[in-house]
Amino acid sequence: MTHPRLQALRAAVTGGTSGLGRALVAELLRRGAHVAFVARHGDAVQRTADELRGSHGIVGDVSRKDDIYPLALQITGTLGGLDILVNNASSLGPVPLALLADTNCEDLELALATNLVGPFRLTKALLGSLAASAREGRHPIVVNISSDAAVTPYETWGAYGASKAALLHLGRIWDEELRGEGVRVVSLDPGDMDTPLHELAIPDADRGALKQPEDAAREIADAIAALTAASPATTTEPGVLQ
């Protein structure tokens, strides 16, 4: 089974040292893309950059305002521009998951900072690069990693679900506003995966029933390939994919 390639496209993935993010970095590299990834911990970044040869590891925290421009500088600097931004880094909010009434405001704020404000800031800082990509005839996209918790009100997923719902809506508005610039913004839901984040949320889950992040990464890379290859008129409406 062959998968569409992403030859020479320039991609950045946040949360790139574990779970879906790491699998995506590997998958995008395999398809010929130039890939930079972002994560908070220097050791893990170094290890991942060593293991995934050719990737550019960048240390930073998307939830911190002061980290955003240094991240954007390193992403566009090392890649020489940008065609694909994957906002994947996510925070669950309170761990273990908690009823909203038991959720500390600070945990809600952290979920919003990581899942909503961070992607907004990073997208805004990189919008010049994405628009430049479009002017040069490519079809740049921003992929926001979403969740069914963005649309379904699951108990105890309040901080995460509300932040992901806001990100989903933000993405819809971005997409409307940026079409004139030739930049698409889509939200993709990878489904329940066997990742460190899932383990934090549901420690006693039946891991055998969970999707492998590598499988989700292939699906997302397929979606990215379709969106970056097709002319805007023929792409499907963005939405939450299952």
Next chain:
Amino acid sequence: MKPAVLPRHGPRRAKLLVVDARGRITHHAAADLPRFSRRGDLIVANDAATLPASFAATHVRSGEPVEIRLAGRRSLAPDAVSAFTAVVFGAGDHRTPTERRPAPPALVVGDTLIVGPLRATIAAVHDHPRLVDIRFHDGVDEIWAAFARHGRPIQYSYIPERLEMWDTWTSIASQPVAFEAPSAGFILDWSTLRALRARDARVASITHAAGISSTGDPDLDRLLPLDEPYVIPAATAALLNQTKQCGGRVLAIGTTVVRALEHAARRTGEVRSGGGVATGRIGAKTGLLVVDGIVSGMHEPGTSHYELLGAFQESDTLETMATEAEDRDYRSHEFGDAVFIERFGGIGAEQLVTVRKGPLSRLAPGCSLLATGRQQQGASSGDLQVATNARQDLY
């Protein structure tokens, strides 16, 4: 002229002085810029993002602190970050005016500088003892990480507060290759770009490594601007040449765009895509091959930026412009007010005559998608207007 002392972005608060193709001066708000665009215009901006190019460093041989300002490089390739031309200052920072900064210790080829986590070697000392080539020895990703964490935007004493990187990136900032902000581009926020397109103007970009504007040393300033590499994307070159063929105007956002486009067209008059290094100065004696108008910051007589405006308008017009700007409290420097200057005698200088019928049936072949730029909606009558002009053969 007073400098603008606070970073402010976008056209919402700035003023715009307009000098039209007949040398007439009018005053507007910067947010009105799209009103001066026409169908068929091509607006070309420099999409370079700004490097945080100032570093507190240590000169190892003397043990003295210095400030290094990166000022030039030969290639814009993402991995070409090992070698830079740099200006070295003695101890202190931007809060001391550059002309009062102490000299650095004597710099000798082979000297080591410690720049954050990086070590740099002085590879050459140029015609001036503070202008050097430096070479970093670390890996490309390590160099970018050090720039991101230890670099500060280059700034001057008229802005005491520390600039952040976000103060120095225009909305369209893309590849980080400029040493100081291509500040004319601050006028383009996303809603302005949208308004320009709504008037059937097009927007294109080049990437130009805008250099430093001042060193505080007259001998060194005379060497500015240093040679500046640029890249013109194929899509931009195609739009430029189509615009010229169809009689549209090319409007440059900033002096760096003028330098790059005129340099790229100097051989044949056609703009070629690809990389180049813009050399030399542009001034009153330069015959412009490509650019029909410029949007720029307010520049004072005597600067190389002001000198460049001489390619667009007569010197007495520019003097009047400077006087009016002074009288009306326009602010200079990178976060200040703006001018839009059409080329004297260029497109638009002709007397407008009102015609009942649009000129679309008389367009040159291949120009049907791109209107002529001479066609305007009549402001009062609603009739289409077309300018009589010397280049009717294009129709």
